[in-house]
Amino acid sequence: MEGYSEEHNVVEGYLTYSLQLLWYMESTWWINANMDQHSVPPARFAKEMIWLAESQKNMSALLGNI
Incomplete structure (x- = not known):
């Protein structure tokens, strides 16, 4: 618990x-040459990566440049 303080x-x-x-x-x-050999990434991961990709240009405004 110490580390969290x-x-x-x-x-x-x-x-x-x-x-x-x-x-x-x-x-x-x-995303690589062997990606078809693996299972599909979880839906949550895909949504997170899409959101991050789409939000790159506005990230500072969204987070107040934290």
Whole structure:
């Protein structure tokens, strides 16, 4: 429980940049030459990746440049 009470300051834009990196990282796990050999990604994952892709340009406005 101690770890959950810690606070850290971050630079402006940290969250928006992190979400951009998340999209690039997770999308490459599913979109590759062997993707047809794997099961279809869960619907929630697909919705999250679509939302992140569509929201990239507005991320700062949506999150207040956090």
